[in-house]
Amino acid sequence: MRPLPAAERPRPVPLTAVSVDDGFWNDRLATNRERSIEHQYDRLGERCLPNFRRVRDGRSGGFQGMCFEDSDAYKWLEAASYVLATDDDPDLRERVDEVIALVAAAQDDDGYLNTYHQLAFDDRRWTNVRNLHELYCAGHLIEAAVAHYRATDEESLLSVATAFADHIDDVFGTDEDDLHAAPGHEEIELALVKLSRVTGEVRYLDLARYFVDARGTTDRFDWETDHSEEIAGGEWWHTTDDYDPTYTQVHAPVREQDAVEGHAVRAMYLYCGVADVAGATGDEELFETLVDLWHNMTERRMYVTGGIGSTADGERFTEDYDLPHRSAYAETCAAVGSVFWNRRLFELTGEGRFYDTLERALYNGALAGVSLDGAEFFYENPLESLGHHHREGWFACACCPPNLARLLASLGEYVYATTDEAAYVNLYVGSEAEVTLSGEDVTLTQRTDYPWGGSTTVEVGTDAPVEATLHLRVPEWCADPELAVNGDPIETGVGEGEHEDGYLTVERTWHDGDRVELAFDLPVRWVAAHPDAPDPAGRLAFQRGPLVYCVEETDLDAAPSRLRVDPESPVEPRRDEDLLDGVVALDGEARLVDADGWEGRLYGEWDERERRGQGTETVQFTAFPYYGWDNREDGRMAVWFPVE
């Protein structure tokens, strides 16, 4: 498998050219803008911005928070910039400008910027690349700067970012005087490629490629460990020698890695950077590495929610088929990272399967990360709860809330992509996009009831007839798409070879007002997992459209673990406007095991009663989309149910 030639690759339609107006997303995006991003700004004032102020004011010491606390400001700036790209919000713009001014004021003359080091260890920059996140924070600064520049055309933050990037370019490399190292937490790689694109500077791309190639091929981490006492006196230094190199993906050169390993967020950011470098340089070996890693993740190490990273111990990938429900870590940031990575794989290949994985993570593992009111957040996203896992207002390590905020604020950029003569509709999200096809300005107006229904129309607006191709994504589970153009049905089919790479394709000369109608069913699906995965073995989950469903104790009045489902028993979707701000719930019948005879014991003989249907009763149950769990009263929750 090879990436598409550069000229044929779909490019995202920028956020400034897309406006979302969608039944499902409007509320979520408004909440993100009005609550989450506000809430996060307030939190910045507590620990993060004071660090920048201390540096600006020339003070030393007094750093507060995690060593990567700066990145909270950058992720907030990035999210806020995405909002500014589409919404004129003078108040927000003012605050963004204030934070940018503060960040700029904290930058050293040589371009260096990291308040943790500046306040505490300014003489020991770059001496703990393994743990201290200087390059990680730099990457987030760059991402924020690119987002801000794209949204506003202003260079106030971009100039800070390029100065720091230039400094990093001076420090790192393979020359004798250079520091030769890869960062302990990836992020700088993908950021440098963005910076290269927006500035046109090839140096930044070269530096990104350098960091990718340095990974697993330098002994700098060993040097840091060996010199930790000498440099740090043991005081704050964390480079112990029992370090597991898979944690930071330095266990092998990137090109030799074939399984997703280590800290899941680090892994996702690395693979994003690798994809960007592979795309920009045409490096097919790197691309093939990514394809191997993608197969390993999606076929062995990913939850049905798209969540990744099975264990809290290292927030990391573990081993093939290790997917426990209840102790699932499935960090919100990691699902967000999977969205980032899969979008890049689509952009290299034009293949819909990457958007299938993206969509799974977006609507489930990532979206569950924030409460419906936008003020509480999950860091971990288990697929089962005994009733004591709840969202929190903030975290000591506050990576997830702003990460999800920047994804949601940039949702518009995920909907469409274009080549010179084709447009891809990747997500079914009501929206209007301004694109250029075959040299003509074209407006695509999408109306849809997705993810609750499967009716979508895309109307083309153009001043002149335009010859172009429209690619409409057919989700992996969709068996029956019906397509019509201006009311005339078009023969489709999803059998082998009947639609290409996950898309229905319409190639024609488009006139103003042409209207494509896509319709498909969203049947309730009983989902099973590969039989070698022990936890879902003998169990089924419900999915409808892109949404994974769950059952909460509050609806069942019993532990969901007591349900025994029968895939031959009908489960019916039902629109419920009152439930969780409006969802399509699933109503079904199942057997519920009673606890008669279980008083005072935990283990006992298999009861023939259960086999004969005694000891169980038939109950009605209601399932609802997983993203909405833990928004009502406390109680147990489950996604996977034993088959009766």
Added chain:
Amino acid sequence: MRPLPAAERPRPVPLTAVSVDDGFWNDRLATNRERSIEHQYDRLGERCLPNFRRVRDGRSGGFQGMCFEDSDAYKWLEAASYVLATDDDPDLRERVDEVIALVAAAQDDDGYLNTYHQLAFDDRRWTNVRNLHELYCAGHLIEAAVAHYRATDEESLLSVATAFADHIDDVFGTDEDDLHAAPGHEEIELALVKLSRVTGEVRYLDLARYFVDARGTTDRFDWETDHSEEIAGGEWWHTTDDYDPTYTQVHAPVREQDAVEGHAVRAMYLYCGVADVAGATGDEELFETLVDLWHNMTERRMYVTGGIGSTADGERFTEDYDLPHRSAYAETCAAVGSVFWNRRLFELTGEGRFYDTLERALYNGALAGVSLDGAEFFYENPLESLGHHHREGWFACACCPPNLARLLASLGEYVYATTDEAAYVNLYVGSEAEVTLSGEDVTLTQRTDYPWGGSTTVEVGTDAPVEATLHLRVPEWCADPELAVNGDPIETGVGEGEHEDGYLTVERTWHDGDRVELAFDLPVRWVAAHPDAPDPAGRLAFQRGPLVYCVEETDLDAAPSRLRVDPESPVEPRRDEDLLDGVVALDGEARLVDADGWEGRLYGEWDERERRGQGTETVQFTAFPYYGWDNREDGRMAVWFPVE
């Protein structure tokens, strides 16, 4: 529920009065003596004994190992003493005497003995009672001393222990000059009661009671945290202020605790000490606390193997019904601790249910802790493996191997108990015991094929006729015991009230050569768990007699997670002399889900094929006792299987 009056309580028959000669246990006990205890002695020479030598030689610094490294020597001395109680082994006796001489030489003039402090922080004794295990090590010293004294009648180690206990008695208490604190790791409590019994000194019992009552009622841990900088300069001090008090069971006064919480080994040792204090003082409130805790553990927080402590994070209890198979911590030490605690509950009540729990832990969760060859050990005992969990030769924290060694070496003491006029047969283990009943010396000779079969004879040897009662334990799963005395059947029955407190009781005048024959079936049992426990929901495990069974990949040639069992399909026991040193294996038929159609995907539609029996094939499977897993080639293992 109340404890029995002191005079009616069964007392253990001491190890010196019991000789085991048993088809199941002989090999395990010989391996324990000849391999495990030898292996552990060799390991003592690496880190543990050198610490004692440095103290003996008046040196400072250079401590090696964990802060509780001393306890390895004590647990080894205890295990070796149990061997000496029944086996005349001059080589072992010589080594025991050498180690005792070394320990004695390391003791300070004031009785204090802890090489970690003596070498590194001799001026800071008792300033980190929360973390630094001085009292824990003292407890193991005392247990070893009592075992050695009972085995040899020598006071060489006992005098060291009493000197240290006296010192502790001087230091701790509620007087103004006393240090008022409970230990961060319990163990001293149960040890002091043992010491009190063997020396007749009530002071030691009072001190044990003091430590129980101090638990959760002093603020010493807070004081240590507040003063850590001042005392320790932050250098080696671990008393952070984010400490979870449930970890050490100080979250509430002991009398107010009603759920098993925190570090599982700590909890077991505490409850042992509480049982001992409650028994010795007649404190019914403490006893009732234990009954509540026991119900919580056995009905909500214990694996089917008797393993306890669901998570590696804190090696601790978590919450009700949180019993994941694969990430089960179920530390070997904790199962051993459960054996200790349940024996004490039996001795307070004469009730067989405590021995049921003891037997479950002994034959499964504890016995799995050592390989068949006696040289490799499990610290964690999961109930499912993806193929990468293996026993190891030793551990940095080497608590488990010697803990299991001391249990196995003292097995003989678990078989019988007596009151003045009654004997209890608690474990079916071939053995001969010398007991006193109604003032007469009586020999009980037990022959049994347990746990493989259910035929047991107990022959009475006596010089004169003796009026006495024999209590024969009826395991909780045993439905059909048949009893005969000298060939004459005795009416039995296990319905309500038909046997008392888990025992069949024969009250008569016994003559020399009288012979009791007990017979019961060991059917293969399909075991289910309480429906509120999510992990075993919809699954069954196999048990036969006291043994929990498992399936390994090597026998199935597929992942055990692919099995779908049918409880109506016969599963037959089969004696296999070649398998794992000889076991009764279980042969059955089940469906095996194939992976056809699953290539390249992890999740997919529920396949109707599976429902119709296509997509699965009927296979023969072999299950074998859980204790024997990971003794052959690597591969996956499971205990719980989805029902077809």
